[in-house]
Amino acid sequence: MKVAYWPGCVSRGFTPELHGSMAKVAPLLDIELVELDRASCCGAGVIAEHNQELADTLNARTFALAQQVEGAELMMNICSTCQGAQSECQQRLDANAEYRDMVNETLAPDGLAYEKGITNKHLLWLMVEEIGLDVIASKVTRPLTDLRVGPFYGCYIVRPTDRVGITREHPRDSYLDQLIEALGGTVVDYAGSHKCCGFPIITMNKEASLKQAARHLGDAIDNDADCLVTPCPLCHLNLDLQQPLAARYGGRDLGLPVLHLPQLIGLAFGLDPKELGFSKHVVKPTSVIDWSTSVVAAVGHDDAAAVSTT
């Protein structure tokens, strides 16, 4: 399937391994990515906090660019924060014709207009709803047997439930669990799976921010997770990049690898961990992969806990 692909800022900035691994995994899923290279930052709620109309107009521009991609079935995100921020803007744009006209008037000089009702899905939703877990399971060449994976959903793609489209038919707040199982892994149940990583306040209250990350990482470690997987690169920043500092603020040893969603899929599809950018993680994914053989191996939990963050 052909999709208008919005990679977001962070996947091309501080988490280049996310954008890279998506590019590797897409052909295996038969997804043709048409990158929206003219689209802008979604605002991550911060631009909306500054000026709501500005955020709505920037995202309407992104939607309009996506709607121009010929043959694309929908628009796809690989960042939960983009998904959530864009869904919020879409909700307002779709709700009120007068407002939509006003926004489109701003876009008109560049020959763009947003037409109500774009379908914009995160990779996670697309995998379950468009591709199907059975198809994904059939493509697994290296099942993640013995790998205990903690799903870390974050906030933006699970709340508010009605805006992000969680219904009985589409229990999107459990898709990550379902996907881990389809890839042959074991889901680790822990308290922080649907909580906030703390990233949005990292510059305002570093302690409160990193204590949240540390708490969820610690919860997952205490439940014997080998790694976490997250659909959000901003969560990844607090959980992986900042993990050494989180350990300091949380007052305990951590050292839990955190994977991006396409990395987990890529591993199960038999891709080389180096190709998937595992070497770029701050916390070495020693408990997930064995560099010499590239084979997924859940090393003994005691060893995993002893892996330091250095």
Added chain:
Amino acid sequence: MPDYTLRLRRYSPETGASAYWEEFQVEMDGHRSVLDGILKAKDDQDGSIGIRCSCRAAICGSCGVRINGRPGLACHMHLEEAQSRSADGAVITVEPMGNMPVIRDLITDMDAVHWKKIRRVTPWLLPEGPPPEREYIVPKESMVDVTQSMACIQCGACVSDCLSMEVDPDFIGPAALAKAYRFVGDPRDGRQRQRLEDLTEDPHGIYDCTHCFNCIEACPKGVAPMSQIMRLRRIAGADHHLNDRNNGHRHEQAFVSLVKQSGLLHEAELLPRSYGGDSWFGKFAPKAGLELVDSLPVILRAVMRRKVTPAGALVGHKIDGHQELHRIFDTIENRDERFELNLYIVQPDEEAPQGDGASADGDDSASGGAVQGSPSSSSPERSPNPS
């Protein structure tokens, strides 16, 4: 009539025993509330069950609890609905709200946390100058703007599940900040600036909210406390230019101007500017330097692993045609009035089916809350844009 199983969290501090779960079977119509079920168990089986309640009609806000792990009013959830949402589809679990001490069973100490925080924001009107001879005359739209926060019934459901408060108990929190907006947004109040100075300078004030949406999800009345916090930030930053010590305003300014410049976020520039001020020289400010030193272990590792390259950190990335954005930014920021569409006040046009990505109603549209009729209900709300 069907049987429902209620699994209640029991706790009596005076016994010295720890909390425990106890199950009760009640035979009731599925359309009766969880509160009705608990009261029946109390009447028929164990009179010592502790729960606070009064109106039983979702308006007094007394019976806030967690049902199946989610906060809400016990009287506002049908037994059959609660059962279908339970983990195993059979047993309904009810426990006291979080972030507050438990007095007994399902009764939390609202005074110790919730009311203390409400009092923290000076929850009364502070008009300036002598009172008018008769009533205050204000534009109707400006009062419509605060109706959403006025819909709060003080049940504490949002406080229960606030994730910032979980790690920072001093955070003023969603209910109290929604209350603060009720007065900041009230045109009769004369202390808007002082209120905002207080809330921005407090290290546990409006910039302590992480945007986790838990309070929006929790609120049974559609108050959307997080949206009110964002309104407070918008007015503090855009209208009063309050340059707070928590980096809140600088972070917002740096974010907006970096996106305007290049179309994308430039993380390596955003961080120092949030501390040192929104210019290329921000990174040389002492505050930014201190932060750099603090984050050195992380920065070094990121560079070592080639996650971040020094060149990438200096130059950043730009999108094609980012010049188009300048015009959009200028058009919108130079408007005389700032536009804000609040779907709590302005109802969606029509009930047309939406794309899969979003549905027609959400936090602001407040499916449960009363929408106050607005004469201009089809046009976006306007507020002054002094910048």
